[in-house]
């Protein structure tokens with residue numbers, strides 16, 4: 001059987017995510033991002049299109065590299081205003097049965113004890129459809145906003161390790177499976193002997209309490225992460241089940257994917273169980289001409305300044321001082337994502353990009369590829385991409401919201417299904433079961449969270465039949 005390709009929708013609760021200016025398109029509905037109905041409608045569309053999940057990015061930072069301030073970001077609506085991703089989830093879950101929810105939350109900025117309860121609550125309310133994208137935050141503005149201060153890159157991952165040990169203890173080790181009796185006849189709700197106190201006194205986080213919420217279907221949410229650096233990949237190889245990657249070519253991604261799988265194997269984990277999702281955008285029409293016409297139409301709405309706000313944020317370089325028609329050359333960088341600039345200055349030595357051309361390029365599709373064409377052409381491109389990069393699926397961005405997701409569901413998914421590389425329907429069960437199979441609602445024994453179960457509840461049989 002061909003490899004099954006998975007798909008997440010990649011969104012942000014803001015007027016602009018990856019396609020600056022497209023909110024002005026008459027068919028785009030991003031301006032309604034404040035309305036609950038916008039999100040419930042999107043959830044329905046994604047579930048109709050058999051998307052595995054919706055991944056909602058977030059950060060408490062703002063894009064303030066361009067021009068040295070947030071003025072341009074505000075003017076162009078680039079990631080500001082931006083709402084909290086958590087609060088629309090219950091409503092989106094109420095109108096769907098299967099769609100997974102990957103929510104971004106920062107291990108430096110969110111206090112772990114309260115966060116752990118929020119995730120357990122959502123896992124109950126969604127019947128086990130919650131995932132958590134673990135981020136550590138790279139923006140100075142986020143550090144200033146929260147008072148967390150600027151913490152060096154690798155140290156942020158050390159803090160996240162400590163954070164995870166604490167939340168694993170709350171999720172996996174505080175309540176035994178049969179602690180809740182709900183015994184009306186005896187008037188006993190919980191057996192206190194089966195609820196354990198979690199005591200942690202780490203370098204940064206301290207707690208001495210039981211978890212407040214009873215065990216949810218998955219206990220620990222499905223763990224997502226996007227570590228790209230060496231320390232980040234080590235972190236992902238230890239903790240993550242699903243990993244987000246981004247890159248302009250499949251060849252650039254392949255070694256990153258292979259390296260993280262190798263590291264996971266060295267940790268005693270099954271490397272095939274790490275699922276990689278790479279960023280991509282699809283613009284599809286019933287014919288190639290229709291798709292190309294859409295792209296031409298979308299390009300009329302590109303916001304160059306908005307694109308440069310994004311590009312300055314990724315690279316850490318203030319491009320407000322560079323003339324738009326000047327060629328952009330390689331430059332050493334102290335901060336930011338180096339590859340975001342190198343893609344244009346190093347990949348093809350014969351091609352010189354002007355700043356305007358870079359802005360026009362990143363304005364649709366951001367840092368990932370854009371697949372444009374008929375359903376067959378887009379399906380070909382996706383299959384080739386998955387094959388060459390070694391990823392398991394796509395983290396699908398859009399130019400128009402929600403239209404491009406609707407098109408993907410109605411045009412591309414049936415084509416992929418015909419080729420046998422896309423599920424015919426949803427599997428039953430929790431998000432983790434949909435990803436890994438029935439009986440796998442909870443983390444496997446090989447995951448570090450399982451160690452917490454053994455330490456906190458010595459002598460306890462495994463919480464569920466061993467996978």
Ligand SMILES: Cc1cc2nc3c(=O)[nH]c(=O)nc-3n(C[C@H](O)[C@H](O)[C@H](O)COP(=O)(O)O)c2cc1C
Nearest residue numbers: 057058059104135137226227228229232244245246
């Ligand atoms: C597809 C994708 C989505 C991401 N989403 C977020 C996000 O929502 N919030 C955030 O703070 N960082 C996000 N990041 C950044 C990563 O968490 C991480 O900082 C980045 O990939 C660099 O990795 P490194 O810290 O190991 O160098 C994302 C990265 C990727 C590739």
